[in-house]
Amino acid sequence: MCGSIGVTYAGARECTGCYEPSRSRIEGGVMIRSSDCRVVIGMVVLALGLASGEAAACTYSVAVPGASDVWHTGSAASIRWTKSGSCSDRVDIDLLRDGQWVMTIASNQLNNGSATWMVPSSLRSALDYQVRVRDRDDDSFGLSREFIIANSAYCGYRITQPAEGDTWYLGTSHTVRWNRAGTCPSPVGLHLLRGDIEVAVIAEETGDDGAFTWTVPSDSQPGGDFAIRIHDTDDWNSYDVSDAFTIADEPSCAYQVDEPTAASTWRMGETHDIQWSSSDGCEGNVDLDLLRAGGTVASIAAGTEDDGSLPWTIPGDLEAADDYQVRVAAAADPGRYDVSPQFRIEAAVEPPEDQVYWVEIASHQAGQAGSIWRTDLVARNLSEAEADVEIRLRGAGGGTLTTVIAGGSQAVFEDVLGLMGVEGTGWLEITSTRPLMVSGRIYNLGEDGTFGQYLEGYPEGGGLPVGVVGTLLQLRQLEGEFRTNIGFTNPSSTDGAVQVTLFDAGGTELIRYRVDLDPRALVQDLEPYSRRASRPDLGWGFAEVEVLEGGPVL
Structure with a gap:
């Protein structure tokens, strides 16, 4: 016989092998478990009020x-x-x-x-x-x-480097960068323009891989209004022209920032390598600064060695935006510098807090009358990221199982205590780095299959709190046919106690007694109608349970 427990609202669950009405899932419920022919679970639904201060901006x-x-x-x-x-x-x-x-x-x-x-x-x-x-x-x-x-029938390009305002010096090497859209099966050609006039061929034909390193010819005529054109070698109508940039006389020193690029997205708290190159004429150290919209936001490094690379941990107090740049300049002559393309800095991804769930009973052992008890556990990862999960048996000597559940997937642990290599009866504590949906089943192995009880997992903190009375309905005790057991799980690290009052079907109180609960313990009160109330042939009845100390209690 299966029963349910309710405070304000009562819920019922499916019980394989004995009659019980079906019920829908109620989130945030608090539950107590009772059992007769197998194991029976009841539910208490509580309303929790949360007070908060002024909400942060979205x-x-x-x-x-x-x-x-x-x-x-x-x-x-x-x-x-x-x-x-x-x-x-x-x-x-x-x-x-x-x-x-x-x-x-x-x-x-x-x-x-x-x-x-x-x-x-x-x-x-x-x-x-x-x-x-x-x-x-x-x-x-x-x-x-x-x-x-x-579109699959379209081929298009966009040059991202050089960018507007860049200055490339005679004799220095630079990377021409571009993106491609659509289907462009052919190699590309690169040409140097001044105004609308082609003045040099950079590459007659090169692979369409998004980058090409070019050394500015030393005999080029310095000045502004230069641009680079890229085109499909089989279709000159598929092309793009870069922003205007300047070619200047070769200085004694020139820099080029290679990382970050226009495609970079860096998160606050992460460490990334800033990379740059410098011409042979550069001497001394360099200053690195973070810019946004052309203005200096922060000093990355002052007077650091000009070795072409610097690891930088992005500060956590920046504003997320996509118009940041990194500037590398000569420490002794700030007028000699280069800046990266604009790139994005995003807010840090907070490490996930551990999520804890409870399943109030689990067993792997022989029972009465030749029964063989087993427990299955099911967990579904509700996030898209992998979840590191630890399943721990409490209240029965202990046992641990660790696993990884892929994002959005369900993992099934058949005979979970057997997978741990332990025997006994206790309850499960599931800890995960991602939100889960947890359920289980405790069942008896028989010659013709299994019969048992659905178990629902509850978030940490769920349970019957102190001072609240829960009601267990549909209890039945009939010698040789039906028996009721009541189980209590104390997931807390402190002592607990409950008071149980047994009634017959007419509402007459039969007995009232106290059950003490050790920290993190499971206590099974076997056949209380027969052993405590001396009513082995009671028939139908119900019980009330009140948490006297500790809590919550499952």
Whole structure:
């Protein structure tokens, strides 16, 4: 016979092998377990009030699509974002091009950090699309980096380096960088322009791999208004022209910042290598500074050795933005410098806090009348990242099982105590680096299969608190046919105690008694109607349970 427990609301669960009405899942519930023919679980639902101070402002950061990502028309694309502060539980997602709204991707989307979109075939190929995630309750939003949407029949390019305002000196080597959109099967050609006039061939034909190192000819005519054109060698209509830059007389010293690039995204708290090169005429040390919108934000290093590389840990007090640059300058002559392309700095990803869950009973041992008890555990990872999980048996000498559950997947641990190599009866504590959904089943192995009881996992802190009375319904004791056991789990590290009152079906109190609970202990009160109330043929009854000390109690 299976029973349920309720305070304010009562819940019932499926019980294989004995009758019990079905019930729906109620999040945040507090439960007590009772058992008769197998194991029976009841539930107490409690309302918890939480007081908080003034909510922090809502902010968003769009991680995917990233800089230079390519979405293909007619294909599914993933969108990923993070939020902080007091944000709505719904967002609108829009597609922008060149800062202008193009279309709505999703309206009233669940604000869970993830969405999938089928890219319409009608969109034009371009390299300057962005995704905007916008809060439904206020003006808060986040923008992705510029990315590419490509039609399979289209080939296009965008030169990202040189950038507007760059100065390249005679005789120095620089990297020409570009992105590609669409299907471009041919090699590319690179040409130097001044105004609209071609003045030199940089590369007649080179691989379309996004980068080409070029040494500025020493006999070039210095001046401004230079640009570089890239084109498909089989189709001159597929081309791009860089921003204007300057070629200047070879100085005694020149620098080039190689990392970060326009595609770099660095997170606060991470360490990245800043890389640069310098000409043979450079002597002495260099200063490295962080710029934003052309202004100095922070000093990265002053008077450091000019060895071409410096590890830098990004400070945690910066504002997330995509217009940062790194400047490398001669310490003795700040007028000689180079700056990186603009790149993105994002907020740090906080390490996940451990999530703890409880399952109130687990067994791997022989029982009464030749029964053989086993327990299965199931855990589903609710996040997209891997979860490091530890399953620990409490209250029965201990046992531990560690595993990794892939993002979004379910892991099943059949006979979980057997996997630990332990025997006995206790309860399970599951610790995970990611949020989980946990359930289980305790069952008896028989010749014709198994019969047992569903177990639901509860977040740490769930249970019947001190001073609250729970009711166990549908209890039954009939000699040779039905028996009721009541189990209590104390997951706390302190002593606990409960008071149990047994009633017959008519509401007459039969007995009231106390059960003391050691820290982290499971106590099974076997057949209390028969052994405590001397009513082995009671038939139907019910019980009330009150936590006197400690708590919560399962």
